[in-house]
Amino acid sequence: MRKTRLAIIATTATLVGLPLAVGPAVADDHSGHELTAELTQLNDSGASGTAWAMVDGTQVEIKLETQGLLAGAPHAQHIHIGGQNVCPSNDQEGSGFEGALQVSDAADQYGAVAVSLTNEPGKTGPDAALDVENFPADASNTYSRTITVSEEVAQQIAAGDGVVVVHGVDHDGSGTYDGDTKSDLDPSLPSEATDPAACGELNVAQMSMPEGGVETGGASTAGIEYPAAFALGTLAMGLGAFGLIAARRRATK
Numbered sequence: 001m002r003k004t005r006l007a008i009i010a011t012t013a014t015l016v017g018l019p020l021a022v023g024p025a026v027a028d029d030h031s032g033h034e035l036t037a038e039l040t041q042l043n044d045s046g047a048s049g050t051a052w053a054m055v056d057g058t059q060v061e062i063k064l065e066t067q068g069l070l071a072g073a074p075h076a077q078h079i080h081i082g083g084q085n086v087c088p089s090n091d092q093e094g095s096g097f098e099g100a101l102q103v104s105d106a107a108d109q110y111g112a113v114a115v116s117l118t119n120e121p122g123k124t125g126p127d128a129a130l131d132v133e134n135f136p137a138d139a140s141n142t143y144s145r146t147i148t149v150s151e152e153v154a155q156q157i158a159a160g161d162g163v164v165v166v167h168g169v170d171h172d173g174s175g176t177y178d179g180d181t182k183s184d185l186d187p188s189l190p191s192e193a194t195d196p197a198a199c200g201e202l203n204v205a206q207m208s209m210p211e212g213g214v215e216t217g218g219a220s221t222a223g224i225e226y227p228a229a230f231a232l233g234t235l236a237m238g239l240g241a242f243g244l245i246a247a248r249r250r251a252t253k
């Protein structure tokens, strides 16, 4: 997909005769990597949102606006990495309440939690994935925070391999998280508290592409290098997520 899109952009630029050589080729500048995501509903939640991120070194500045969520209930929100770096579709069936999608049902698609998008002073690593005290809890939320991540995570997000997932779905319309189905992440919680409500893939922002890619004529290699470099790491993380979930399931039996 990415390769194709870059190729199309490069071809289009050539065809329309855009000035491709404005300055010297800068393969690794320090101006940051900008990403955007459109979040759409999962599990018929009615939720949606937009995300914007800027990766500069190991600093990730992220802004996230969400709406259509259950009011007065915490909504865990994360950047997931791993799997295929994609969102499941809204109608994808899962193992939860009346076929609802639970978090682990789509782990092969969006991967595992890499960054927890908590409010201050919440921690931001995977261990804070269910830090309910520090997540937004309104129907509509505006979130902004600059988070320090590992070099590997920073590079993966910059490469467009991050997926923003917002959790918490009131399947039965009771106005609160309840029901007999337990969360696949934490059996002390109802699944409504953790089931995914909205998802969006963090893609490299179109605006920044002419600077880094098209001008240099290196667009095709820029698209190839990251997936090659991170394929193994991503696979390992995906398997790790499965292992963790499997272990937790076993522990609860």
Ligand SMILES: [Cu+2]
Pocket (backbone or CB within 6 Å): 076, 077, 078, 079, 080, 113, 165, 166, 167
């Ligand atoms: Cu998540």
